[in-house]
Amino acid sequence: MRDTILYLKNANIYQKNLLILSNVNLKLERGAFSYLIGKTGSGKSSLLKVLYGDLPLLEGEGGVVDIDLVSLKNSEIPILRRKLGIVFQDFQLLTDRTVEKNLIFVLKATGWKDKFAIGERVEEVLDSVGMGTKKHKMPHELSGGEQQRVAIARALLNHPALILADEPTGNLDPETSNEIMILLKNISKKNHCAILMATHDYSMIKNFPAKTIKCEDGKIFHGDSEELFVINE
Template structure:
């Protein structure tokens, strides 16, 4: 990942308010955000969280009701007309549905942004198109039409087109949401490659924490128009503070599905005195300590491992372990206090409450599906 240095995007005190016939909707509320040059910055949230509205403020496709937007040291709120259009050329954007022109060839789709305002000669423009198609792995598709391409190939064309004016920033607004997992992975790897080779700053808008985890170095979580949590990727994943962030992380790490299976086991539903179902989350040096062996050696607590996962985030191992601990008296609580002192996050699971919550969510989803 390209080295993050000075701020390239600064949003200060941003509000976006829409007035409807009988009400006022505040889509973005008092948001402050700084993206450094070279970041791959993920903004994650469910539909309606305000994340797409927020990023449209960055290139002033959506004007803020309050606050300032500074990109590459320039206050975009002070610009209009030709000056704003010129500033926007340094901010590329790709979308979920590609927005290609079906009646034009792939080469002409990439060429389109260069038809107005570019000082390149006709020959130089064609060379630029060839260069960009080669960069995204579609050099042999120049004379094809969008209908002849797969979804992943169409998104690669959209990326090439977004790079035509040599932008410093690329905004990806749910650009992988319509793609299958394998193709999504390939597009994310392409964005990471562009970040590393071109020094391109990427702002990734998504509702999938898995995408954030794959390539981002920073992340902000949005809910109801506000940023509720932000930080570097490793800190957010190893020590989330907000419930929504925890839910996103559990989904991306498949903790929630593993727990849902575990709590249906009869042995887990009938834990006795001195037994506790826990999920341990740990990062860095904590993954190297023989904690499980120490639980028995130091506290005579027996661990029964139910599920586990270890992955590498920003060159740091991050792991999750679900287990039932068994001991006499307060041995389990003493052991968990020791584990927490080693920098491991301890989550105690009340099986009855967790099953009840799963039932409530299932009922809510069924009700929503029938509306």
């Protein structure tokens, strides 16, 4: 039976005391893939930041991976993020170390200590994104698509039940974007991992239809890709 991995109820989302989204009601089930769409400044990133603890949830109710967002303390944010995978548009890889050492750094920072287990997990996630032969490369030696694959591998390290992806194809060409979308869809299905992906790439949404949440005029709307697709955005 599928269960809720993320929910917001009557939530108001603020950024620097400015109300960005009001009366947000949102639920995502384990293993589901959903898009978060809307124009620049519509509140997509603010909503994601609330979900991974970068902004507080001041009004309403909410929870992510069994952690209450309303009562979330600063000291508990690392615990929340260990249960999530987060993928950014600009990859955010550490440029001074290899792919392998990027991933080792994250595992050690999240409490892994056994050297053999660390090495094994790094191999597993790199193989799962087709980057098993590139672990000794530096980030600048990789293409944009390869860097994003490494970023996705990093997001998978701690077996997350939910991945939050903020414009993961925003810096990629159309062909590479398609490859990343296929990868994300396969990960969601194979790992039974929920994915909430913010995007403004409507061609991607049409090519890979899924349930869609739209931010517009300070509200959110739910529907299928076709229902919420607006040609002039």
